[in-house]
């Protein structure tokens with residue numbers, strides 16, 4: 686898959702960045718960065734995984750630094766992002782399910798339906814981290 690910058694049309698590269706979610710910090714988050722301008726993009730699948738992680742972190746008041754790269758499925762996520770492939774269970778139809786859930790998630794976020802977003806996030810996480 687070739688990622689193109691939505692702003693200037695130049696190629697985008699996968700980089701690992703530190704993201705701040707005050708008071709917490711998450712290191713080594715895979716982000717697509719434009720080689721030309723300052724445009725950055727988080728892929729939907731990365732957003733879902735971050736949200737799962739943040740859901741647990743917000744319950745803890747102490748500032749924390751989490752290394753996303755230490756997460757067991759990190760390598761799988763990177764491979765998915767580089768290849769542009771959907772997460773797929775061996776021999777299963779799961780990849781299609783995740784694609785469908787991710788597009789529903791866009792709709793739910795646009796509609797501002799928090800309960801729906803939470804429900805979809807949980808389903809996507811279940812499908813990916815298994």
Ligand SMILES: [Zn+2]
Pocket residue numbers: 690691692693694695719720721722723724
């Ligand atoms: Zn650009």
